[in-house]
Amino acid sequence: MVHARPVTLIQVAGLRKVFRKPEKAPGLRGSLRHLLQRRFSEHVAVDGIDLSVAQGEAVAYVGPNGAGKSTTVKMLSGILVPTAGQVLVDGLVPYRARVENARRVGVVFGQRTQLWWDLPVRDSLELLRDMHGLGAARYRETLARLDDVLGLADLLPVVARKLSLGQRMRADLAAALLHEPRIVYLDEPTIGLDIAVKDRVRSFVRRLVADGTTVMLTTHDLADIEDICRRIVIIDAGRVVYDGDLQSVKDTHVRERSMSFELAAGLPGVDRIAARLPGAQVRAGSDDRELTVTFDRMTLGAREVLAAVLAEAEIVDMHIDEPAIETVVRKVYAGQLRPEPGGGVDRETVS
Numbered sequence: 001m002v003h004a005r006p007v008t009l010i011q012v013a014g015l016r017k018v019f020r021k022p023e024k025a026p027g028l029r030g031s032l033r034h035l036l037q038r039r040f041s042e043h044v045a046v047d048g049i050d051l052s053v054a055q056g057e058a059v060a061y062v063g064p065n066g067a068g069k070s071t072t073v074k075m076l077s078g079i080l081v082p083t084a085g086q087v088l089v090d091g092l093v094p095y096r097a098r099v100e101n102a103r104r105v106g107v108v109f110g111q112r113t114q115l116w117w118d119l120p121v122r123d124s125l126e127l128l129r130d131m132h133g134l135g136a137a138r139y140r141e142t143l144a145r146l147d148d149v150l151g152l153a154d155l156l157p158v159v160a161r162k163l164s165l166g167q168r169m170r171a172d173l174a175a176a177l178l179h180e181p182r183i184v185y186l187d188e189p190t191i192g193l194d195i196a197v198k199d200r201v202r203s204f205v206r207r208l209v210a211d212g213t214t215v216m217l218t219t220h221d222l223a224d225i226e227d228i229c230r231r232i233v234i235i236d237a238g239r240v241v242y243d244g245d246l247q248s249v250k251d252t253h254v255r256e257r258s259m260s261f262e263l264a265a266g267l268p269g270v271d272r273i274a275a276r277l278p279g280a281q282v283r284a285g286s287d288d289r290e291l292t293v294t295f296d297r298m299t300l301g302a303r304e305v306l307a308a309v310l311a312e313a314e315i316v317d318m319h320i321d322e323p324a325i326e327t328v329v330r331k332v333y334a335g336q337l338r339p340e341p342g343g344g345v346d347r348e349t350v351s
């Protein structure tokens with residue numbers, strides 16, 4: 001069988017952004033001196049990023065505060081001009097073709113709205129319809145589809161400033177997707193939302209990806225990532241420190257795994273099980289029919305753990321706790337994951 005090659009929609013090479021900040025002593029004297037003798041310091045926000053995203057991929061773009069995530073997304077959406085490097089989004093250089101790029105891209109900022117604050121949602125959507133030059137039939141059709149998944153009907157007559165945060169996010173998603181962009185940048189799309197609305201937004205984005213939209217997700221909410229993305233790009237201090245499959249980053253960087261058991265009768269003795277599993281931590285739960293074994297997956301397998309517990313007790317139920325991506329990201333934040341010398345990164349195969 002011949003597989004079609006995936007189409008690359010976002011292609012970034014050696015991308016850099018250096019901000020110049022004025023160096024000025026405080027007060028009037030400082031301002032006057034700055035006028036006569038301007039001094040600037042340079043701040044490297046994005047420091048040579050290479051990134052390639054295929055059509056229909058959902059990529060989490062993650063990193064600590066100030067890592068350079070928003071600066072990258074601003075360069076991808078044409079708001080900022082890079083200091084060096086190449087950016088190509090759907091065949092366009094975003095900062096040179098801002099209008100055309102905006103037609104193909106949708107941006108959602110969880111912390112800001114693109115709705116007109118004093119207008120009913122319907123008016124904002126109609127303004128966007130006109131800005132994007134959408135015909136009446138296409139507008140009606142897209143709005144009906146968005147209404148179906150986002151439940152917009154009740155929100156349309158409401159003035160944006162009167163919407164709750166969750167309603168505002170649903171309306172903002174509709175505003176960003178009205179023109180059916182091929183690429184969507186989501187910046188903290190679930191921030192401040194309650195669990196039920198978060199779930200709704202996440203399943204909406206999953207559906208978007210399943211329909212072939214390319215999504216780049218910037219978030220501090222790691223559950224968003226686990227729910228939506230298979231690939232994760234972690235950046236720190238403007239550089240990519242990991243780019244690969246979410247599962248493999250967990251497998252590579254989180255060696256610890258846990259298995260929990262529910263036993264038919266009281267524990268036969270934690271020590272006896274521990275003796276069969278050198279290096280593992282065996283703990284009794286709150287009642288003596290629960291048992292948790294934590295082990296290094298490089299030295300012990302789930303099968304050996306199961307066999308050791310079975311040899312001493314009758315098992316009613318068991319489950320394996322998956323390592324959370326949180327643990328990996330915490331390592332990055334603690335500086336334990338660094339780029340390879342020479343700028344190489346841990347790029348894994350992405351399926």
Ligand SMILES: Nc1ncnc2c1ncn2[C@@H]1O[C@H](COP(=O)(O)OP(=O)(O)OP(=O)(O)O)[C@@H](O)[C@H]1O
Nearest residue numbers: 019021043045063064065066067068069070071072
């Ligand atoms: N317009 C600007 N002028 C000067 N420095 C800037 C500007 N925008 C961003 N920076 C600096 O560049 C660095 C990267 O900022 P950026 O907003 O891209 O980080 P981020 O990863 O999005 O952070 P956060 O998670 O807090 O949103 C920071 O040190 C920031 O202070």
